[in-house]
Amino acid sequence: MTLSTILLLPQLIIGSYTSKGNPGIEVFNWDAKTGKAFKSYALNSPAASYQTISGDYLFSVSEEGDGKASVSSFQRRNGKYEAINTELSRGDHPCFILYREKSQTVYTANYSGGSVSVFQTVSGRLKPLAQYIAYTGSSLNKDRQNSAHAHMVALSPDQNTLFVTDLGSDKIYAHRILANGLLEESRTEIALTSGNGPRHIRFNAKGDRAYLLNELSSDVDVFAVKGSQLEKIQSIPADTSATKVKGSADIHISPNGKWLMSSNRISSNQVVVFKIEADGQLTRVFHQNVAKIPRNFTFDPSGKFVLVASQEEDRVQVFHFDDKTGSLKDSHQDILVKSPVSLLIH
Secondary structure, three states: OOHHHHHOOOEEEEEEOOOOOOOEEEEEEEEOOOOEEEEEEEEEOOOOOOEEEEOOEEEEEEOOOOOOOEEEEEEEEOOEEEEEEEEEOOOOOEEEEEEEOOOOEEEEEEOOOOEEEEEEEEOOEEOOOOEEEEOOOOOOOOOOOOOOOEEEEEEOOOOOEEEEEEOOOOEEEEEEEOOOOOEOOOOEEEEOOOOOOEEEEEEOOOOOEEEEEEOOOOEEEEEEEEOOEEEEEEEEEOOOOOOOOOEEEEEEEOOOOOEEEEEEEOOOOEEEEEEEOOOOOEEEEEEEEOOOOEEEEEEOOOOOEEEEEEOOOOEEEEEEEOOOOOOEEEOOOOEEOOOEEEEEEO
């Protein structure tokens, strides 16, 4: 493959924890025909556990504590991202980040802070923290649910509501988004099954179904979406192991909307595949054993490959995905990165 061909390939961005001396964000060129990745360059960003992209702008959290937690912005120039600026998030251990195009605002879910931080931006540059909302509450699991733990921020299908999953209180909060991107502090609270530990939520393209992965119970809840209201219509196990302590991590819908996948760690190291039926409910069809602690995974844009980040084994596995059967097959083209936890292809 020639250098000019490599430069035209999409970029795979891998975020990682940095306790092993690695840089934090590593950028690869991604060949969608072969499922191979070619290392390009790295960005120094501590504990870079989640990223989001808007056009030529990249935003990343630094999942740190003790008042060091922050958000950084980067701009792609001549094919490479360059740092713009960094702002403190106030809430400790931000673990998810989202960008809203309409208002050019950035939102983070802060796990230890049990909070959400909101930043306004101008041409990709982060302004100082604009809003900070802290939650309170607890639930059944005394080890994991002794206080609020915001785990994900997600936009409603119409982009006018911000949903926040709180693993600590077994609730989802729905905030109306104001014209300037800030949040209305009064919110709708959606109570979930006690002890489930809501982690990540995804909406289908039509916007009438939402899929919630519960970390502690390893169940996937399916909701009918009605504005800012969620009505549960199904709950199905993603981890059927007999182990009491579970730890599901990530959930995604395939690019064509036919399949849903989730990852399990701790009790089992698997990616589980569900078929999305005509009514939006799920049928479990396949599970694939993967390397240890599959925290995050992603489909490539073509839907032909699924990349799974193994936090403990310092590698990203690349699987062929069969769109007819929902099955996965290891391509044996591992991407070597220390402590990978976030994957984006752009």
